[in-house]
Amino acid sequence: MKFSLSWLKEHLETDASLDEIVDTMVAVGLEVESVENPEERLAAFTIGEVLHAEKHPDADKLKVCKVATKDGEMQIVCGAPNAREGIKVAYAPVGAYVPGIDVTLSKAKIRGQESHGMMCSVRELELGDDHDGIIEAPADAKVGDPVSAWLGANDPVIDFEVTPNRPDTNGVNGVARDLAAAGLGKLITPEPQPVKGEYESPQKVELRFPEDAKNACPAFAGRYIKGVKNGPSPKWLQDKLRAIGLRPISALVDITNYLSYDRARPFHVYDADKLKGVIHARLGEKGETFLALDGKEYEADETMTVIADDNGVLGFGGVIGGEDTGCSDETVNVFVECAYFDPLRTAKTGRKTGLHTDARYRFERGVDPEFIIPGIEMATRLILDMCGGTPSEIELAGDIPSSDKTVLFPPSEVKRLTGMDVSPEECERILTALGFSVSKSEPWQVDVPSWRPDVEGKADLVEEVARIVGFDHLPTATLPPLKPVETPKLTLGQDRRRLARRALAARGMMEAVTWSFMDETHAGLFASGSTLHATGLVLANPISSDLAAMRPSILPNLIAALQRNADRGRADLALFEVAPVYKSDQPDGHVNAAAGVRLSHPARHWQGAAESADVFTVKADAIHALEAAGAPTVSLQTSADAPSYFHPGRSGVLRLGPNALAHFGEIHPRVLKKMDVGGPVFGFEVFLDAIPESKKKPTKTRPALDASELLPLTRDFAFVVDEAVAAEALLKAVRGAEKKLITGVSLFDMYQGKGVPEGKKSLAVEVLIQPRERTLTDEEIEAIGAKVVAQVEKSTGGTLRT
Known part of the structure; x- marks a missing residue:
């Protein structure tokens, strides 16, 4: 919301500085x-006087x-038709920035004649369109005075x-x-004066x-005014609109823009001769279209409020009007809405259509319902003053919403x-x-004005008093010391995310x-798309x-990030993220x-990639990641039923019983x-919430150190198993052969x-044996080996390869 200082002072009598x-x-x-x-923006521009002007020797249109x-005294080459001796001009020196043409002036030669600066037009100083x-x-x-003054x-x-x-x-x-209430001056906003209608409105x-x-x-109210003469609005109104960034169009349009900013009340003016039948507000119908004032065609539906006549839709109520019934310089009779x-309905209409207008901005936040008739009177007076004409009586359909609201308010x-x-x-x-x-009964009964829909209860009135007095006057007090409390601990989920993040970073991946x-x-x-919508x-x-x-x-986001890095020359990269994913909106x-x-495309190196x-x-x-988050990784099983976005022959699922804890693969x-x-x-993707909680109670006590003074020893075994047997099944069988000593x-x-029969394969494993109480004898080691062979044969059908 913008306004100029002089505009404010039309409503506020004050001597306060800016x-x-x-x-x-x-x-x-x-x-x-x-x-x-603007005085600062135009500081470089001063008054100059043309002492002499003669035709350029090498150009017909230059002087x-x-x-x-x-x-x-400066020589300036100028092409303006009104450049002549004796006039006072807006002079821009060399080095000045001219906003209207986005140019910083420099010393120049124009058709062989030096030019030191520039004499500017209204448009070049962004003070108008001329x-x-x-x-x-x-x-x-006076020469040298600021142009702005x-x-x-x-x-x-x-x-x-x-x-x-x-x-x-x-x-x-x-x-x-608000400023008057804060003691900065006296509110002098003039009340709209009624304008007597001279005939019954022909437009219903x-x-x-x-x-x-x-x-x-x-x-829905309106007034017919006949015999108007539309044209440019007065300079004072054009200056107001230009100051806040609006382009003056015509007197009728400028009046509606002025009232929107002056009284927060949008209006619309129709060319009455382009209307057919009764103007009515109703809900739109599917398939109805109209050409809006922005030059685009929009389609209505049954959720939108439209204004229509017998020809069809004229515009969206509270959002935008139509071009076909808009005013022009030929307009003679108008109807003011x-x-x-x-x-809420206005906001939804604007959101559906993508329209952002001053009218929508104000209606969706709420306008003063009691200003409908006073607003018509004010608009009428402005139109009569600027365009002439004869007004009808006011037409009103429906009932003006009651805004009577009383709040009980104890000043305490x-x-x-x-x-x-x-x-x-x-x-x-x-x-x-x-x-x-x-x-001032007890408690006070405070009637809320119609322009304050935000005030509902006594706390709102407290806020009004507090903000006008000044929130900087709120008393401050030191909070009383609190009793020491135990340091907050991370939840299980937070701890799992933290540990998984550290584990993946330690693997050389970048978060x-x-x-x-x-x-x-x-x-x-x-x-699948149907799943997404469902x-x-x-x-x-x-x-x-x-x-x-x-x-x-999370994989699609990370894959896209990989490609963005690869496009910039980083083709050997590992990324991870620990964050939520969504299976539904529940x-x-x-x-x-x-x-x-x-x-993974490692760079070439003389030692080998x-x-x-x-x-x-x-x-x-x-x-x-699973191990860091507390999953019992020794008990994991691997299956080949990874989701369809993985390669079917190069992927897998890590399970704990029937529960999938992770997917991995190409x-x-x-x-x-x-x-x-x-x-x-x-x-890969690891589902941290699927990891079962440990049955052990959490404790701060560190577990006993499980270390042995005895050196471990290794033994190698090669087993011939069926081709369909997973290596994981073999490893699990070996670990179970002697749980205390095989680590x-x-x-x-x-x-x-x-040497290996068809349909079979040879799997070779290294077994680490850790003695606990004493050094193992050869016989004991051989006994462990026999247990390993027996367990593998029992679990997988494998035999020791000879």
Whole structure:
């Protein structure tokens, strides 16, 4: 919301400086964002006088002028048709920045003639649209005086943020009311004066809503004015609009823009000769379209309030009007609309259509319902003053919404809720100055004005008093010392995430932080599109088209990050993230996961390139994360039923019984192709919430050190097993042969070929044996070996290879 200082002073009688006004606005809750002083922007431009002007020797449309300036007499080449001897001009010296043409002036030669500076037009100084000639300053202007002082461009403009709960401050009069209540001056906002209608309106209005939608537009008023003459608005009105960044269009349009900013009340003016039949407000119908004032065509539906006549839709109520019934210079008869539209329905219409207009901005926050008739009167007076014409009587359909609201308010609440000592007399003065009516019974009965829909109870009135007195007057007190409390501990989930993060970082992976949203197409590769919609993971109002779905897996985000790095020359990278994924939009659909991806193309080296990552690398990553998070990794089983976004022959699932704790493997080439990612890419995802809680009670006591003074020894075994037997089954059998003494088992070779029967394979394992109480004898070691062979044969059918 913007307004100029002179505009404010039409509503507030004050001698306060600009700094005092800005400071007071901030103090009462009107957060000022910027103050633009055109006098500072135009500081480089001063008054000059053309002493002599003659035709350029080498150009018919140029003149060589001698100009008296604050820098002395300067030669300036100018192409303006009105450049002539004796006029006072706006002089820009060499080095000045001219905003209208976005140029910093330098010394130049134009067709062989030197030019030192420039004589500017209105458009070049961004003071208007006129570009037919240079500015002609008043004859009594003195050479060297600032241009801004003579052209009325010394009016500061204040821009502040309107909070959603204060729709009244969308008008300059609302800002003035707050400043007057804060003691910065006297409120002098003039009341609209009634204009007598001279005939019955030939244009009728109606409301045509079903019973359950009458609140869409409870009141619709208008007035017919015949014999108007539309044209440019007066200079004072054009200056006001330009100061706040609006382009003057015509008197009728400028009046509606002026009232929106002056009184926070949108209006619309129709060319009455383009209307057919009764104007009516109703709900739209599917398929109805109209051409809006922004030159675009929009389609209505049954959720939107539309204004229509017998020809069809004229515009969206409270959002935008139509071009076909808009006013032009040929307009003779007009119909002025002033209505009240439901804020929620207006906001939904604007959101569906993507329209952002001043009318929508004000209606969706709430306008003063009781200003409908006074607003019509004010608009009528302005139109008659600027365009002439003869007004009809006012037409009103529906009933103006009642805004009667009384709040019981004990003045002692100010002290109770804020600690501020404010006398009852001061409370009454503040509330009265803000427009509230106070009846000093016990408790006080305070009538809320129609322009304050945000005030509901006594706490709101306390806030009004406190902000006008100043929140900087709130008393401060030191909190009493609290009893020492035990240091908060991490929850199990927090601890698991922390430990998994540290374990993956220790594996040489780099942590990434990505959005919880992703492209719907990419999400569909990791969860089917029907599943996404059925589980509510597709967003109704995404912040951007490529963040339209909640992520069912972290992998797509990490894979995309890998490709972005690869595009920039980093083709050997491992990323991980520990964060939530979403299985549905329900509370239990939030799952904590640790995921990682590897794109492994090691750089060449004279000693030989490093080994590339493979499916076993990411399996080890997953196991390390599980182990760090407290999963019993010794009991894990591996199955080959990984999700479809993994390569079916190069992937697996780590399970604990029927529960899947992790997926790992090579990402399916089909998925990478659809994501436009170069492979191969290997990834894993660990589901931290699926890890069972330890049955042991948590304790701060460290477990006893399990170390032996005796040296361990190793024994190698090679077993011939069926080709279908998983190596994991063999390792599990060996570990179970002697649980007390066998502390480690690892696979170091797999062989098929000569010497191994067809349909069989040879698996060689290294067994680590750790003596506990004494050194083992050869016989005891041989006995352990026999147990290993027997257990393998029993569990897998394997035999010792000879």
